[in-house]
Amino acid sequence: MKKLAPSILSADFAQLGAETEKIEKAGAHIIHVDVMDGHFVPNISYGATVMKSLLGKTKLPFDVHLMIENADKYIPDFVTENTGYITVHQEACTHLDRTIEFIKSFGVKAGVALNPATPPQTLEYVADKLDMVLVMSVNPGFGGQSFIDNALTKIKKLDDFRKKNNLDFEIEVDGGVNLSNVREICDAGTDIIVAGSSIFGAEDIGNRVGEFLELL
Numbered sequence: 001m002k003k004l005a006p007s008i009l010s011a012d013f014a015q016l017g018a019e020t021e022k023i024e025k026a027g028a029h030i031i032h033v034d035v036m037d038g039h040f041v042p043n044i045s046y047g048a049t050v051m052k053s054l055l056g057k058t059k060l061p062f063d064v065h066l067m068i069e070n071a072d073k074y075i076p077d078f079v080t081e082n083t084g085y086i087t088v089h090q091e092a093c094t095h096l097d098r099t100i101e102f103i104k105s106f107g108v109k110a111g112v113a114l115n116p117a118t119p120p121q122t123l124e125y126v127a128d129k130l131d132m133v134l135v136m137s138v139n140p141g142f143g144g145q146s147f148i149d150n151a152l153t154k155i156k157k158l159d160d161f162r163k164k165n166n167l168d169f170e171i172e173v174d175g176g177v178n179l180s181n182v183r184e185i186c187d188a189g190t191d192i193i194v195a196g197s198s199i200f201g202a203e204d205i206g207n208r209v210g211e212f213l214e215l216l
């Protein structure tokens with residue numbers, strides 16, 4: 001089954017609890033948490049404190065997308081009873097194998113994200129340890145950008161690679177996903193769809209989640 005992970009980066013932070021409740025009631029599966037440090041990406045978003053403010057308010061698992069340097073230092077802060085996945089960037093981790101093991105040592109699923117310019121082959125020697133590969137379909141840092149079409153080729157390559165090698169990592173796609181392109185993105189082999197502005201920018205957030213779910 002395909003899963004929908006709304007990104008709270010585009011939520012109204014003054015209403016974060018209420019907006020999260022809306023997406024959960026409408027049937028979203030996961031909450032995507034975008035953490036930006038102003039170094040690895042040219043923007044600062046929020047840290048673990050904001051994510052933790054949702055604890056006890058939602059049953060949905062957190063999917064933590066760390067767009068940060070020195071990820072090892074901060075990973076423990078993001079481990080909570082709701083944390084389902086922690087994803088780090090291939091480009092930001094010098095000792096990627098060690099970082100993946102570190103995430104898994106907390107009993108959390110480990111993901112690695114690939115920027116648009118990063119080839120999927122860079123994950124060949126860690127793929128057997130991965131629970132998820134996040135294909136960035138925009139350059140990370142901001143919500144509301146346009147989908148980069150080359151991401152479809154990368155998704156297909158990763159899907160072929162996991163089939164050929166009998167691997168079971170999930171494929172997540174993040175950036176520029178909307179109602180018009182989501183079906184094609186799913187067909188390429190995606191398991192988890194992230195959507196930020198196209199959900200939280202909608203007039204009726206719950207309704208928009210429903211529209212996405214019909215297309216998955």
Ligand code: DX5
Nearest residue numbers: 140141143144175176196197
């Ligand atoms: C971009 C973030 C995305 C972003 C997606 O750096 O990783 O998760 O919130 O936003 P949309 O869906 O608006 O492209």
Ligand code: ZN
Nearest residue numbers: 007034065174
């Ligand atoms: Zn993200």
